[in-house]
Amino acid sequence: MGPSSLFRLLLLSPIFHLTVSTELRKFVSRPNVVKKNWDKTLKECEKKNNSHLVTLHNCYDLKMIQDMVSNTFYLGVYLGLHEKTNPSEWSNGEKMTNWTTDGNVTHEQRCVAIHNKRWSNHPCHEKMYFMCYNATAYQLIEQKKDWCEARLYCRKHYKDLVSINNNTQNEEALRRGANRTFWIGLKHDNYQWEDGQCSTFRVIEADRGDRKCSFNGGEQFMTLDSCINGRGVICMQGDTRITVPTDPLTWEEAYDYCKENHDGLLFIRDQDEQSEVKKWLDVTGVPGPVWLGLRQSRAFGFWFWSTIDQVVDFINWRDGPPELPLSYHCGAIDGRGTWSDVKCQTKLPALCIEDMYSTTD
Incomplete structure (x- = not known):
C-alpha cells in the first residue's frame, strides 16, 4: 500500500513533482453582486472557472448554505435544482x-x-x-x-x-x-441539478409560483419557486466533495473502504483546502479524530498523502510533524482541524473524497 520504495525516492527528488487536478469543493458567497433571477445567477457563477450553482448532497450541505444565507442574504439564494423537460x-x-x-x-x-x-x-x-x-x-x-x-x-x-x-x-x-x-x-x-450531478437528497418544504427553480432562504429545507425573483448569489467551485464519516475503522480498513466505495481518503494540500475542511467539520459537528489519507514512511520517515502518492507539503500538525522512531504512522484530524499521528490499528471514522462529476467512459 502506498508508493513503492523507488517512487518514495522520486517523490523526494527536487526534479519530481506530481500534479493533481482534483479540487476540493467550496461554496463561494458573492454578497456584492446585485440580486438576480435564476438564469442570471447561473451566468454569474459561470464567470468563474469550474463554478456552478450549488448542488446539495446531504443535510450538511444544506446546513452550510443555510448558515451562509442567514448571515448575508435576507432574500435567500437560488440553488441549482430546476425543472427539466424529459422526466x-x-x-x-x-x-x-x-x-x-x-x-x-x-x-x-x-x-x-x-x-x-x-x-x-x-x-x-x-x-x-x-x-x-x-x-x-x-x-x-x-x-x-x-x-x-x-x-x-x-x-x-x-x-x-x-x-x-x-x-x-x-x-x-x-x-x-x-x-x-x-x-x-x-x-x-421532474427536476435536475444544473451541473448534472446525481443526488437523492430532496428536502422541499413547499411549492410556490410556477415551481420551476429552487432557492434557500436560510431554512432547513429547499423551496420551489418562480425563477424570476431577485436573490443572492452563492456559487460552488471544485469537483470533489467530502463524504459523511464512516463507521469506526482501522486506517488500513478506511483506506480500502474509501478506495472501493469512493475516490480515496481525504487529503489536504494547502490552506484553502484546510479552511474548507474546517468549515465542514464545524457544520457537521464531528468531534474527531477522524482518519485522513496521511501515512508515514516507516523507512524514510516522511509523511505523504496515500490517495495521491504525494509528499505532504502544507502541514497543520498539532505539535509539528511527528518523527521516527517515536511517531505513530497514520494521521487523523480533530474537530478543530488539527492533525495528529495515531496508531494505525485504532478504530476511527474516516473522511473519504468523491468525484462529483464521475461519468461513463
Whole structure:
C-alpha cells in the first residue's frame, strides 16, 4: 500500500513533482453582486472557472448554505435544482417515454427496481442491491446503496447501471438477479441539478409560483419557486466533495473502504483546502479524530498523502510533524482541524473524497 520504495525516492527528488487536478469543493458567497433571477445567477457563477450553482448532497450541505444565507442574504439564494423537460430517462442518458410513476409526482424522485420479477418505482433514497453492466455481462452487486450511490459505483467499477431495452435484456436481468430486489438504471425526476450531478437528497418544504427553480432562504429545507425573483448569489467551485464519516475503522480498513466505495481518503494540500475542511467539520459537528489519507514512511520517515502518492507539503500538525522512531504512522484530524499521528490499528471514522462529476467512459 502506498508508493513503492523507488517512487518514495522520486517523490523526494527536487526534479519530481506530481500534479493533481482534483479540487476540493467550496461554496463561494458573492454578497456584492446585485440580486438576480435564476438564469442570471447561473451566468454569474459561470464567470468563474469550474463554478456552478450549488448542488446539495446531504443535510450538511444544506446546513452550510443555510448558515451562509442567514448571515448575508435576507432574500435567500437560488440553488441549482430546476425543472427539466424529459422526466424519465436511463442512467446512460437514453429517454424513456412510456414509463409512468405511481401517483402525481411533483418534486419527488422515483427510481425503478426489479421486485418479484416486475418493475416497480421507489423513492430514490432507499438503499437496495443494484445491477451494473459492462461490455459483456450484467452483474448483481449485493451491497445496499441508494440509486445515485449505485450509479456512481457502477460507473467506477463497470460501465453504468443496467439499461433494459427489450425482452431478452429483461430476461437476462431477471436471471442474473436471482429473485433479489435491485435497482436498474431508470429514474423519473421532474427536476435536475444544473451541473448534472446525481443526488437523492430532496428536502422541499413547499411549492410556490410556477415551481420551476429552487432557492434557500436560510431554512432547513429547499423551496420551489418562480425563477424570476431577485436573490443572492452563492456559487460552488471544485469537483470533489467530502463524504459523511464512516463507521469506526482501522486506517488500513478506511483506506480500502474509501478506495472501493469512493475516490480515496481525504487529503489536504494547502490552506484553502484546510479552511474548507474546517468549515465542514464545524457544520457537521464531528468531534474527531477522524482518519485522513496521511501515512508515514516507516523507512524514510516522511509523511505523504496515500490517495495521491504525494509528499505532504502544507502541514497543520498539532505539535509539528511527528518523527521516527517515536511517531505513530497514520494521521487523523480533530474537530478543530488539527492533525495528529495515531496508531494505525485504532478504530476511527474516516473522511473519504468523491468525484462529483464521475461519468461513463
